[in-house]
Amino acid sequence: xxxxxxxxxxxxxxxxxxxxxxxxxxxxxxxxxxxAGISDDAAVYRIDDDHVHVMTTDVLIEGVHFDRLINxxxxxxxxxxxxxxxxxxxxxxxxxxATVGLGLPETVSVEQVESFYQGMRKxxxxxxxxxxxxxxxxxxxxxxxVTVVGEARTRDVVYRRGAAPGDLLCVTGxxxxxxxxxxxxxxxxxxxxxRGDDFAPNVEEYQYVIQRHLVPTAxxxxxxxxxxxxxxxxxxxxxxxxxxxxxxxVCTQSGCGAExxxxxxxxxxxxxxxxxxxxxxxxxxxxxxxxxxxxxxxxARDDLEKIEDESYSVIGRFTAESxxxxxxxxxxxxxxxxxxxxxxxxxxxx
Amino acid sequence: xxxxxxxxxxxxxxxxxxxxxxxxxxxxxxxxxxxAGISDDAAVYRIDDDHVHVMTTDVLIEGVHFDRLINxxxxxxxxxxxxxxxxxxxxxxxxxxATVGLGLPETVSVEQVESFYQGMRKxxxxxxxxxxxxxxxxxxxxxxxVTVVGEARTRDVVYRRGAAPGDLLCVTGxxxxxxxxxxxxxxxxxxxxxRGDDFAPNVEEYQYVIQRHLVPTAxxxxxxxxxxxxxxxxxxxxxxxxxxxxxxxVCTQSGCGAExxxxxxxxxxxxxxxxxxxxxxxxxxxxxxxxxxxxxxxxARDDLEKIEDESYSVIGRFTAESxxxxxxxxxxxxxxxxxxxxxxxxxxxx
Numbered sequence: 001x002x003x004x005x006x007x008x009x010x011x012x013x014x015x016x017x018x019x020x021x022x023x024x025x026x027x028x029x030x031x032x033x034x035x036a037g038i039s040d041d042a043a044v045y046r047i048d049d050d051h052v053h054v055m056t057t058d059v060l061i062e063g064v065h066f067d068r069l070i071n072x073x074x075x076x077x078x079x080x081x082x083x084x085x086x087x088x089x090x091x092x093x094x095x096x097x098a099t100v101g102l103g104l105p106e107t108v109s110v111e112q113v114e115s116f117y118q119g120m121r122k123x124x125x126x127x128x129x130x131x132x133x134x135x136x137x138x139x140x141x142x143x144x145x146v147t148v149v150g151e152a153r154t155r156d157v158v159y160r161r162g163a164a165p166g167d168l169l170c171v172t173g174x175x176x177x178x179x180x181x182x183x184x185x186x187x188x189x190x191x192x193x194x195r196g197d198d199f200a201p202n203v204e205e206y207q208y209v210i211q212r213h214l215v216p217t218a219x220x221x222x223x224x225x226x227x228x229x230x231x232x233x234x235x236x237x238x239x240x241x242x243x244x245x246x247x248x249x250v251c252t253q254s255g256c257g258a259e260x261x262x263x264x265x266x267x268x269x270x271x272x273x274x275x276x277x278x279x280x281x282x283x284x285x286x287x288x289x290x291x292x293x294x295x296x297x298x299x300a301r302d303d304l305e306k307i308e309d310e311s312y313s314v315i316g317r318f319t320a321e322s323x324x325x326x327x328x329x330x331x332x333x334x335x336x337x338x339x340x341x342x343x344x345x346x347x348x349x350x
Numbered sequence: 351x352x353x354x355x356x357x358x359x360x361x362x363x364x365x366x367x368x369x370x371x372x373x374x375x376x377x378x379x380x381x382x383x384x385x386a387g388i389s390d391d392a393a394v395y396r397i398d399d400d401h402v403h404v405m406t407t408d409v410l411i412e413g414v415h416f417d418r419l420i421n422x423x424x425x426x427x428x429x430x431x432x433x434x435x436x437x438x439x440x441x442x443x444x445x446x447x448a449t450v451g452l453g454l455p456e457t458v459s460v461e462q463v464e465s466f467y468q469g470m471r472k473x474x475x476x477x478x479x480x481x482x483x484x485x486x487x488x489x490x491x492x493x494x495x496v497t498v499v500g501e502a503r504t505r506d507v508v509y510r511r512g513a514a515p516g517d518l519l520c521v522t523g524x525x526x527x528x529x530x531x532x533x534x535x536x537x538x539x540x541x542x543x544x545r546g547d548d549f550a551p552n553v554e555e556y557q558y559v560i561q562r563h564l565v566p567t568a569x570x571x572x573x574x575x576x577x578x579x580x581x582x583x584x585x586x587x588x589x590x591x592x593x594x595x596x597x598x599x600v601c602t603q604s605g606c607g608a609e610x611x612x613x614x615x616x617x618x619x620x621x622x623x624x625x626x627x628x629x630x631x632x633x634x635x636x637x638x639x640x641x642x643x644x645x646x647x648x649x650a651r652d653d654l655e656k657i658e659d660e661s662y663s664v665i666g667r668f669t670a671e672s673x674x675x676x677x678x679x680x681x682x683x684x685x686x687x688x689x690x691x692x693x694x695x696x697x698x699x700x
Contacts, residue, residue: 006461007461010456010458010463015486015487017460019484022484025471026474029480029482034447034480037480043447043483047397057497059486059495061493097393101408101451102409103409109357111356121375124376130379131387132388133406136369137409138411139414141489141491143493143495145493149499
């Protein structure tokens with residue numbers, strides 16, 4: 001066992017450093033039914049000759065992932081299901097069952113827990129999920145740990161590892177909105193704290209971006225439409241950490257690189273307006289904001305022709321070189337580092 | 351949504367009150383594949399005509415379920431897997447896959463997380479579990495949330511609800527040991543704090559009970575032996591909350607009562623010695639101590655004849671009346687209340 005003198009702070013290795021250590025210590029799965037382990041959005045294991053289940057866990061902790069002053073309990077209930085469903089969707093699978101672990105501080109009331117459950121129910125109805133179990137305990141911080149199991153035909157599953165040079169780099173929806181919403185909510189929280197009850201938050205004007213942050217949508221609609229159209233992307237990931245970080249996961253596992261055109265990255269008008277208001281660069285929101293829960297995928301041009309045009313944007317292509325290059329609107333390029341969001345390195349409130 | 355004026359503290363309804371509210375708000379599962387939901391040791395859902403998967407989550411939180419001063423990280427890793435495997439075993443299923451959610455405070459080092467993973471690996475090898483995924487985050491308290499999925503033939507699954515009047519009430523192993531171990535460890539922690547580095551904890555003398563607390567064993571060996579012998583109990587639960595609480599879960603769901611003979615409850619010599627040392631009643635340890643992770647089951651006399659004698663003790667019988675009666679060694683009886691351990695009502699350190 002380690003002695004007290006060996007004390008490496010976790011922030012020195014970060015979340016991905018811990019995952020690497022976990023993989024090394026646990027070793028490669030010896031169970032042949034495991035088709036994907038700790039390296040994708042969700043694990044994949046065989047349940048019969050033609051079907052697999054996928055399984056994923058997300059932990060949401062007060063003060064790290066959310067702030068109860070700006071995240072109402074009902075929305076937290078919805079979000080805690082949606083972010084896990086998003087991981088199931090990112091394997092091209094259908095969500096089925098969930099368990100919910102809750103750590104509840106004394107400052108949370110029974111009524112608030114009920115609001116949380118009501119939010120969970122709404123999200124479960126929307127995505128076809130059944131909550132089959134859970135565990136609750138006292139805790140100092142509100143802690144939410146949800147596990148979702150989903151189902152797919154073995155041949156439908158899409159991994160992160162399938163992108164090939166020449167594939168088009170695509171995303172669904174628009175990016176940066178969740179981060180813009182967070183900026184607005186944090187500003188409103190500050191105004192509320194400074195001006196007390198006199199202050200009425202302006203929610204109307206920023207409805208779209210606030211909702212993007214508080215209640216993200218898992219794009220189950222998109223993968224269902226793909227399956228109906230007979231389209232299967234080559235690689236797939238959900239955009240939780242942020243485009244700039246998640247693109248690296250796909251490239252590393254696929255053994256290729258990518259070229260990303262910033263001018264082509266879809267951004268909503270309201271997101272752009274918020275960036276302007278804060279005098280910040282909207283491209284930063286879109287590249288590094290995170291938490292949009294849209295899908296990034298690699299696809300052949302032929303496949304894209306079978307999909308509805310409005311559901312996605314082509315923002316670049318995969319390349320044979322191993323690095324990720326960003327092309328700015330003015331024609332300049334820069335290499336995109338691997339740094340994404342790491343909860344151990346930044347505790348600034350989201 | 352609830353207003354601020356509605357503030358019912360969670361300790362007023364407790365853990366089981368929250369579970370009831372969760373069941374009410376989420377409603378009965380509409381998914382026909384769900385054979386058991388939030389009412390048993392683990393949820394049960396169909397994966398094909400003859401097989402089910404079971405799924406369970408347990409949350410372990412520093413300061414509520416454990417204390418890092420007395421629970422070494424490697425043992426915590428083993429325990430966090432074992433307590434979930436125990437829930438799978440309590441459905442008469444085989445554990446298969448696990449995900450691990452970790453909330454890590456700054457006072458935990460990378461080396462300690464590695465010890466935790468090493469403990470997980472040992473437990474996984476022992477029980478045949480593959481860790482397929484997880485999530486880690488910063489947190490104020492060390493928080494461990496493990497979900498385990500297991501597999502069984504549909505006809506092998508044993509629920510809490512199957513006990514019938516006349517069935518024998520049995521338990522595996524011996525009880526109260528985990529609680530005795532906790533008493534010793536808490537005393538040693540106090541001595542360590544008072545006397546500093548001069549103090550060398552006496553681990554040798556209390557080896558059995560300390561190990562019962564730190565590294566509980568899920569009785570996978572027992573259910574495997576039953577299946578080999580063609581024996582299927584009528585009802586089954588694992589003893590996590592404590593005999594006095596868990597017997598009520600079986601009786602309530604089976605719609606019957608029970609008569610429990612305290613003199614027949616198996617207690618290890620070392621457990622008895624610890625109770626004597628503390629001048630406490632060993633029957634209280636055995637009835638209410640909890641965390642022994644042995645199995646309580648209802649069985650017909652014919653079935654018991656097929657099982658090895660040393661693996662279980664008959665400690666009473668199920669009755670047609672709805673209450674649970676305890677017979678003391680001196681012949682007196684008293685009704686056993688439903689109060690078991692509730693993490694929202696007692697935060698005294700376990």
